[in-house]
Amino acid sequence: MKLDSIRREYRFAALTKQSVAPSPIDQFKEWLNDAQNANVNDFSAMSLITSEAGGFPQSRIVLLKDISANGFTFFTNYDSQKGKAIEKNNKVGIHFFWPELERQVRINGIAEKVSREASVQYFNSRPLESQIAACASAQSTILTSRSKLEEQFKSxxxxxxxxxxxxxxxxxxxxxxxxKIEFWQGRESRLHDRIVYELVENSWKVKRLSP
Structure with a gap:
């Protein structure tokens, strides 16, 4: 496989400062809706990036479960690797990639736990098997065998x-x-569009970056 010879042009759409919404949340909702309508597989999947002082950044895929004016919500085990990393450093990155639309979104933000009531409400809305799995698995701990996990689940x-x-x-x-939220739209000849929203004194400032 010769990876260095793989080429394709991006011609799906354009992105300008004039066309984007004043709020990055509204712009994100528009793009998320586009991804859903385009039948992008796992369109709500996002890469969550955490880092600890002196350690390597860690990335994993989680699912976006709510988007509001306050930000982006996902759920997990607080004792997992990502939970422990956030406890030490709550500055995180989020990355969405929708190849079918030639788009990606990069987000820098501050992570905080949602209320216990919100966590319980979402937990109770999950399929029963998912609830049991969350209780049976000590996420990120060493597991001696797959059968051991299945035994815990069945028990x-x-x-x-x-x-x-x-x-x-x-x-x-x-x-x-x-x-900070960056919207990236692939363009022909690698002259990609990059529009960035940055929060400055509680107000979103918009600028264009070179590709």
Whole structure:
């Protein structure tokens, strides 16, 4: 496979300062809606980037579960690697990539736990099997075998007898409050459009960057 010879042009759309919404959240919602309408696989999937002092940045895919004027919400185990990293450094990055639309969005923000009530409400809305899995798995800890995990899941499933488990105390949501959001639109000849919103004194400033 000769990766250095792979080429393709980007011709889907253009992006200008005049065409974007005044609010980056509104602009993001518009692009997210476009991705859904274009049947992009896992259009709400995002790469969450965390880092600890002196350590390597860590990236993993999580699912966006809410978008509001305050920011972007996802849910996880607070004792996971990402949860522990956020506890030490709550400055995070988020990256969305929609290749079908030749678009990506990069976000810098501050992560904070959502309320316990919001976490419980979302936990209770999940399929029963997902609830049981969240309780049965000690996320990010060493697992001796796949069968051990399946045994833990089955044991809890049998004990519950079809009832919902309680939302674990160490499971819940994070809200990422954005301070910078970049919208990237692929363009022909690699002259890509990059429009950036930056939060300055509680007001969003918009600028264009060179590709």
């Amino acid at each position: 809890l499933q049998n004990a519950l007898q079809g009832e919902q488990p309680e939302c674990p105390e160490n499971w819940g949501g994070y809200l990422v409050r954005p301070v």
